[in-house]
Amino acid sequence: MSAQTLEAQPRTVAVISWKTPIVLGVLAVLVALLPLFAPRAGDATFRFAAGGDAIAVPDLVVPGTATAWVCIVIALAVAVAATLQTASRRRVPLWLVAVYAVALIFGFLSWAAAGSSGTLPMISLLSGALALATPLIFGALGGVIGERAGVVNIAIEAQLLAGAFTAAIVASLTDSPWAGLIAAMAAGVLVALVLAVFAITYYVDQVIVGVVLNVLVIGVTTFLFRQVLSPNEATMNTVQPFHGIAIPLLSDIPVLGPILFRQTIIVYLMYVIVFVVWYGMYRTRWGLRMRAVGEHPQAADTVGINVARTRYMNVLIAGAIAGMGGAFYTLVSVPRFNPEMTAGAGFIALAAVIFGKWDPIRATLAALLFGFATNLQSVLSVIGSPVPSQFMLMLPYIVTIFAVAGLVGRSRAPAADGEPYIKS
Template sequence: MSIDTTASATGDAITRERVKQRHFKLPVTLAVGTALVWLMAFVFGRDGISTYRLGDRTSSIDLGDVGIPTAATVTACAIALALLTAYAFWAVATFRKVGMWVPIVFAILAVFAFLTWSAADGLVPVTGLLFGAVSLSVPLVFGALGGVIGERAGVVNVAIEAQFLFAAFSSAVIASMTGSVLLGLVAAMVAGALVGSVLAVFSIKYLVEQVIIGVVLNVLIIGLTSFLHGALLTPNSEALNSPPRFPRLPIPFLSDIPILGPVVFNQTLIVYIMYVAVPLVAWGLYKTRWGLRLRAVGEHPQAADTVGIKVNPTRFWNVLLAGAIAGIGGAYFTLGSVGSFDKEMTGGLGFIALAAVIFGGWDPVRATLAALLFGFATNLETLLTNLGSPIPSEFMAMLPYVVTLLAVVGFAGQVKAPAASGKPYIKG
């Protein structure tokens, strides 16, 4: 036997040994999804034509509408999903690694089948669906980035919801008083950092359980902003709760690209900041001294301390940075979306952002993709309601949270948090 053949066999053995610990969570999740699509295809089948509108009134290029047969399309998707599920079961049973392409392709086909089934003799505006998904994902992306930075530093940030809410309140008040959306954005970042500072002080200096202090902060900020909304903003809505909004800034030529142009390149300043923030955080986390120290204090603080890194100060300032980034997401509610502050307007999105952190494996890029998935699910709920889907409205309201549970429980695989996340560091 040649050396190359021996090395190849050894490599295969190592690979199979590595995946022996994999279980059937992903294949079982795929099987459940496949069963649901098969029900749509063969039990609750719908006839007609599902129309997808590919054009957009803001684009100079109109691709028109595309109609496809509902029953045949859903049936074809159901068969393809069954094949993917069978492959996943075979791969796990034979100790082979299931590639990331499997859940990605599965999710695309399942969503396409679901949309086609729901849109029988109806119209799906593709550009509008994607634009709404991006818009709803913006606060989730900023919250997820803040969560990644905080947990990579060793502090579990359950208070993303509080940072969203306090930032939204602060940005509305400051922007209303000054008439400046930029000052409102700065106020939101300061508000998010303030909530982060309380979290950091209690969890790092006073060693309070991080999850508990996060929950307390959520309750505190919800109560505080609700009180101030009724006592201060409602009687003075013109002066304190009528902030200007960021205008859309279309990028010439790029915004005219069919389908994706209006979605990606006809957005507000906060969305463009998001485009820069995601790669910047990813680059900083893995390619800079800041990122190396951040990961060191979150993975092995004792080792970081021995080489001269000040563990607790590093954690403190990074939790503040994480809060400021999450605050930008809070500003989007009032300065980019709604245009005014309302009590509890964040609607639990801080917890979905935290789920995106877990689903993304504490990686900024993958957490962003998870946030986009959850934003898409939220917008899909609105679209399906408008299409008159036969699914009960109560279930439609649950859709974003059901997708969150499926993603974290079924598709996330065996994710591992930073080793020292949630653990206080006591020097010596």
């Protein structure tokens, strides 16, 4: 074979990321230190039934420390399998990571609940995790849409907070949570419009604009809370929230029913929007154009796609979705607005976007993981877990750091993400 023929052949460069097997092994070793240096005598009881279930699932009782060791061995085996996959230049399958996560979490819970005075309520833990993950999912979907269109949405925190603030005021004045939800979407669109104008029309650095919007909205909402809402709390900051709705038949399914189908209307809307965004992104012309302007805006412009208009439209849609997530805080979680009540949820949602590799389904799963970590701290404190409260407060953020830094592996953002398009 001639040298010219060899040069003409395409070259494939395999990029191997050892982050995933390293992080899996490190986490398994860290969890193994718990039963090694602090073994706990007694059984761990997991309750999989909720009040009023048509079919009662019996409690699961397991020896705490022994179960923890079995789960740790499984996690270590998965870490070894991930190492072999990476060494052979193959991607670590998602199902393998899922098995690892389930084994390690179950082992940790078995150790933490062993010998405690309370029973670990799995229905409450998982349904609460879903509720806490709901605003993160809305924020993550907004981030996925914006960045798929080529606009970095650092302002998710601002959109969530503006949505929460506006929903509280409008719902209080109208005595209608539906009006508050619509107002929250409008507030998210307004924040997104400011981002779009500066980023798309005036080519300002998108990260700087997002950071400024976050600081601006925090300052404005805190000021208005002190000057307007606090003196008029009875009329402007007392919300009639959404209540849980049990879907007939579906809510009676053992385990899954109480978790998925005894939620509020905003959670049900989240189910629909996740599917709509996924379907629209990969199965419709809208999604094709959005991904085109995010990957190669010049090529999209060549075939007749208006890049600026497409980016504007998607950034505003992303703002409306994030605003709905903000409404969850004041229309479901706490029936009033408090300053900075989102507490950095926008940045965790942004981490879910990266962890989910800019895919709506993966980003939703990442947000659920972060919601589970957040709810876990309160559940373990109730049953008298030996884990220090300071560590439990750090747990959601530790999970976020490990997930983004280690479990993402090789990740590539849309090629034109953050790049302004100047038509030549």
